[in-house]
Amino acid sequence: MHSLRVDLGQRGYPIHIGTGILADPALFAPALSTGPVAIITDSNVAPLYLEALQKTLRKLEKDVLTVTLAAGEASKSLANIQEITGRLLSAGYGRDCTLCALGGGVVGDITGFAAAVYQRGVACIQVPTSLLAMVDSSVGGKTGVNHPLGKNMIGAFYQPRAVIADTDTLDSLPDREFRSGLAEVIKYGLINDQGFFSWLEDHMDAVLAREADALAKVIQYSCKDKADVVARDELEGGLRAILNLGHTFGHAIEAATGYDQYLHGEAVAIGIVMAADLSRRLDLIRESEQNRIYALVKATGLPTFAPAFPIDDYLAFMRVDKKAEGGRVRFILLRGIGSAVITGDVPPAAIAQTLQAFMEHEHA
Amino acid sequence: MHSLRVDLGQRGYPIHIGTGILADPALFAPALSTGPVAIITDSNVAPLYLEALQKTLRKLEKDVLTVTLAAGEASKSLANIQEITGRLLSAGYGRDCTLCALGGGVVGDITGFAAAVYQRGVACIQVPTSLLAMVDSSVGGKTGVNHPLGKNMIGAFYQPRAVIADTDTLDSLPDREFRSGLAEVIKYGLINDQGFFSWLEDHMDAVLAREADALAKVIQYSCKDKADVVARDELEGGLRAILNLGHTFGHAIEAATGYDQYLHGEAVAIGIVMAADLSRRLDLIRESEQNRIYALVKATGLPTFAPAFPIDDYLAFMRVDKKAEGGRVRFILLRGIGSAVITGDVPPAAIAQTLQAFMEHEHA
Known part of the structure; x- marks a missing residue:
């Protein structure tokens, strides 16, 4: 495994890159907040890696809620921000929860934005499963959704607590x-x-x-x-x-x-x-x-x-x-x-x- | 007129309190970004003070777009964030625009949030016209909208560039x-x-x-x-x-x-x-x-x-x-x-x- 750091002072965070690291609770533990966890993923990625991530988080004795969005760019919408935050509210999730983005760029962008705005900001961990997300969108804190009149026009700069890139997930990438x-x-x-x-x-x-x-x-x-x-x-x-x-x-x-x-x-x-x-x-x-x-x-x-x-x-x-x-x-x-x-x-x-x-x- | 400052380093800003100051371009000029302006207001406040604020901003040679929301708490919704950002996009507003919140707490909260998320953040000036907004919601950067399952559950900490509280506007307050x-x-x-x-x-x-x-x-x-x-x-x-x-x-x-x-x-x-x-x-x-x-x-x-x-x-x-x-x-x-x-x-x-x-x- 290789680790590096995004150096942003108090908002700095590690990027871990390696094979099989989705199964390593020790990488997740320092980045989690004190409360429960919600995994945001999509319909392509969920069948492949959701169970593995749930298992890792449960080893840390975390309650885990899952929101599975339809795969594709159309999911990056304010309507899905309403949906995700509604699921968190229904589950009684407070400011001490953590959102985990499990997927490619779309999932990473909307999850980061949901974390930025839910109760004015909760913890976020990026678990990119596409090459694009690993090399670009999961790093740097640009989050957001699309407006019908323009892509990424609604968003925030909001840094994750960690990026955990398991290169094994690229095996399944088309x-x-x-x-x-x-x-x-x-x-x-x-x-x-x-x-x-x-x-x-x-x-x-x-x-x-x-x-x-x-x-x-x-x-x-x-x-x-x-x-x-x-x-x-x-x-x-x-x-x-x-x-x-x-x-x-x-x-x-x-x-x-x-x-x-x-x-x-x-x-x-x-x-x-x-x-x-x-x-x-x-x-x-x-x-x-x-x-x-x-x-x-x-x-x-x-x-x-x-x-x-x-x-x-x-x-x-x-x-x-x-x-x-x-x-x-x-x-x-x-x-x-x-x-x-x-x-x-x-x-x-x-x-x-x-x-x-x-x-x-x-x-x- | 009385002025004080919210001391937040680079994000610090002035609060001006006085009579008739809505008409003073000199208070607005330092807080405006380089581009055009959008005034967000509501159906109660627009007939009373919108023209005065437009006049002040036009003295500064600013293009001014207006979005008038229905008065009331129900307007504090993600749907209206979509509406406001859509109006800004249609008008070709870029990152160099400034949003002015002209109204009470509802207008201030949603406008602040729209400014926080439009193109990941544009300038915002709070022009509170209710006592509640002047003494509380316009100051401090808490912005947001309601979710059907909870009030203020979607939002951001985002400081305005200035708060301009014209106490004359309280004359019309029920x-x-x-x-x-x-x-x-x-x-x-x-x-x-x-x-x-x-x-x-x-x-x-x-x-x-x-x-x-x-x-x-x-x-x-x-x-x-x-x-x-x-x-x-x-x-x-x-x-x-x-x-x-x-x-x-x-x-x-x-x-x-x-x-x-x-x-x-x-x-x-x-x-x-x-x-x-x-x-x-x-x-x-x-x-x-x-x-x-x-x-x-x-x-x-x-x-x-x-x-x-x-x-x-x-x-x-x-x-x-x-x-x-x-x-x-x-x-x-x-x-x-x-x-x-x-x-x-x-x-x-x-x-x-x-x-x-x-x-x-x-x-x-």
Whole structure:
């Protein structure tokens, strides 16, 4: 097992990564509050890992309540916050309870938000079971639900008490979801860690084969890179925005397609390729660097072209994205592999050219 | 005008109290974020003060959007959080917007919570127009909405950027609501400020006549007492709970009557009388002190007896109240006028005796 720490003073917490650790009560005990526990999970994950987690918590003599949401992004709603808090209230759960998020990004995001707002804040433990959740959404305290008019538009910064990532749970992850998680992994190399990017170029076959050592390295480096950024800018006052590399384009792709054609990581993969292209157009990176980025995304089997929509539609979705302030769309661009820059000064013509270049055409 | 400060370091903020200050752009300017403004208000308050506040904000060249909720406690719902955030999203409001709560406790609570969760947090200014909101709910950052199963069960600690209390707005406050606000005022004297309690005994006639000087004193002292407690314990880790004097009984009365028979302050008034009785039964205060408390509550015209329900019903509502932890109900009791103590060790028999003593009987 490998452990690291998100260094946020009193709100700091450990990330444990290893095989079989879902069954280790000693990892859960220090993160639990004094009262009972509620496990929030979904209909895909519950049949696989719920019993194991219940068993672990009962060894700690905890009362355990379970809320199983329908699998899928549609569950990330205020209606389910009402449902979860209603279940907690019906069970008489007080401020001393702990919520455990057992699942992927959707479960982690809504559970973290439920913990943030139930009785104005209760303890939360993240138990991610997807690669995306392990390398990204379970770490850093961004929680929330979707509004019909925008994804993640209602939420809070709320740190968990611990992240417990049992890599055995990845065995059951469908291939498409596994690859989707790799988009965020590539992102860490690009924004922060040139050596990790090179390592990924050399070892993508082992990663895609889910070899244990390669997986462990991917998750450890990703968590460390994310924890470093979060520790320096918890509330996204500035630096933390670099974690959104590829997300301005990615969110627009998700929005334009109604959030049901692309997995988040797939949209981010296209967004990364576009961000690299835009960075090259603005002479921030060389064509050889852009080609390396394109090749690595391609090697993961992730998509590299966006669906065809009018460019104005894409631009409108970017403006409504929460990174738009004062009417200007902010982009995270690259100054090289391993170095990102945040800017609100991108010529609209360049954005349009990038969209045009990486959009699928019917007769391509 | 009188100004004081809630001392919370980077999250600290000013409270301005005075006549006609709703029209002073200079008080709003430092608290506004860089983007547009949304005023959240209700159907009672909008016809009276909305235009004045819009005018003030437009002097600062701000775009102003208005959301008018139906007046009343039922508006404090997650459904209205969805509605408010939907209006903000439709208008393209980003993280740089500011929400202004123009109204009483309901508007302040839901607006504060909307600000806490919209895009994970935007700026908020509290413009309280009721006595209760001026002396209590607008100060201290407790925000939230109700769940059908419990009041204030979904919320956040989220501090405003400023509280701007224009005492002219109290002129329009119905008598019953004005008196209701005085319950919290009496509370501050009881928990923290013996001199203020004595002053209230001597000047209740002037307060009830809404004499300007008396009102100013009431609001200034209440805000100062609350700000002191909040500065010492922002997240209610311990001390801040003394602000809940009378609220354990009070919330049970509100819950038992479906939240539509008693105003919050009326239920708190009965709760204060009960807490005094319980404190006397446990030999924490003398009978003469209990009598002074009863007399002052009575002098405000607030109720001092609870509606008749089985005692077990009241006890059940207390246990579900968020102050119950580990199954024990916490009470705030008095050790004298001006001094409160928090305890989870109250003999159930004594609670039952107090409920019995201050419950209305059909043939009383």
